[in-house]
Ligand SMILES: NC(=O)C1=CN([C@@H]2O[C@H](COP(=O)(O)OP(=O)(O)OC[C@H]3O[C@@H](n4cnc5c(N)ncnc54)[C@H](OP(=O)(O)O)[C@@H]3O)[C@@H](O)[C@H]2O)[C@@H](O)CC1
């Protein structure tokens with residue numbers, strides 16, 4: 001699914017109006033109608049007090065449409081105009097008048113703090129104050145209204161985007177953003193919904209299809225792609241009935257040090273569970289028995305040292321390599337990694353301490369093999385590309401890094417973001433239970449295992465992150481967030497594959 005900019009959204013609206021020969025009012029009626037349907041199917045006629053706060057632009061116009069439809073269907077609604085400006089939009093004014101025709105009363109005007117209404121925890125608050133037309137952070141009494149509403153315990157629903165958030169620009173004042181419980185957005189999600197600083201204001205969101213022109217949407221280059229079930233299914237490579245284990249490649253997992261052999265175990269197991277034909281783990285000597293006992297299917301090669309990796313010697317050509325989990329930053333280990341970079345051509349997934357070794361030795365970074373995948377969490381990323389002032393600058397820096405090094409960068413987080421050259425991809429699966437030791441090792445192993453099966457570096461990254469998240473979601477559904485461990489993610493990879501095809505969902509238009 002495409003994540004579009006505010007500008008693209010406006011263009012899509014404009015082109016839709018031309019092509020479908022409708023007025024912008026009709027489009028607004030469609031948009032407001034969808035929000036009404038959503039609410040009506042949940043409220044089921046129960047007259048809970050609904051307070052709708054409308055700005056004076058088209059977002060406010062949407063709020064007016066929702067208000068009118070709710071009133072016409074017998075709901076208990078109070079509509080407020082948050083009168084932050086006199087530049088009322090035409091669509092707003094038209095729908096403002098229509099409210100009067102229905103209720104025989106004008107909505108309540110809010111112009112200062114004294115006008116703020118009392119809201120109880122039983123109420124529903126709808127935020128239609130600002131949409132994607134926000135041009136600066138809300139200030140004065142408007143900001144106070146937003147903070148006031150945030151402090152109430154009512155259920156809070158935002159129309160299109162929580163007021164005070166820019167669709168695709170850095171947040172300036174985090175105290176001036178409506179904190180939604182749920183957001184209903186039109187046609188395409190906004191980039192702000194996924195970035196660490198702004199996503200928490202959106203919490204849950206749903207995309208409502210308001211029938212914008214599909215040709216226009218299909219052709220445009222989005223700000224980012226959201227990887228949902230639809231995209232994941234299209235990535236899947238059918239497994240040939242007549243294949244043998246050689247068809248699915250030979251993964252090399254280089255990981256572990258004394259006390260951290262588990263990292264190599266988890267990565268090796270994930271590589272198998274995602275479908276690699278063969279897996280060899282290269283570990284310090286102390287890991288030999290552990291690997292052979294925990295994963296009898298794996299082959300094991302060991303370093304000459306007992307506790308750390310100092311020289312990676314293998315007697316086969318790996319299809320793909322996963323490297324770094326639990327290796328530590330010992331000088332001899334760094335040298336071994338450098339040597340591997342110089343001598344291996346197989347695509348590599350570089351994780352954990354191998355990333356830190358790269359960050360600390362810019363000379364080693366120059367040796368980074370083409371077709372590498374780097375999987376940093378935020379701390380590792382900072383060491384690699386330096387600090388950033390906001391989420392958007394971070395993404396630009398990572399794009400630059402990706403282009404310079406021809407590498408895929410997977411920024412791990414609540415919405416894991418995959419960066420390849422100028423393109424951004426955002427993963428839709430995963431849950432807070434996965435913030436647990438070993439989860440990253442499992443991801444590295446899974447992506448290595450996909451590379452072995454012929455997925456290219458971008459496909460393996462997207463599909464691996466998606467399946468890893470889906471496996472985590474499946475595990476959490478059974479055992480809950482707290483009990484979830486990395487092994488549960490690995491154990492659920494098979495089910496995640498199966499779920500790709502049991503849950504037949506088409507891409508929304
Ligand atoms: N187009 C369509 O057909 C459809 C559009 N739809 C809906 O339209 C929404 C976009 O509407 P919109 O463009 O009117 O912008 P919106 O966010 O309502 O407000 C802009 C107003 O706020 C003002 N303003 C901005 N920042 C401010 C601040 N800090 N403090 C005070 N004022 C501030 C700004 O003033 P200015 O920046 O010009 O000074 C302007 O007056 C979109 O999110 C969706 O809900 C749907 O119905 C689908 C069909």
Ligand SMILES: [K+]
Pocket residue numbers: 059127128129130131158159160161162163
């Ligand atoms: K809003």
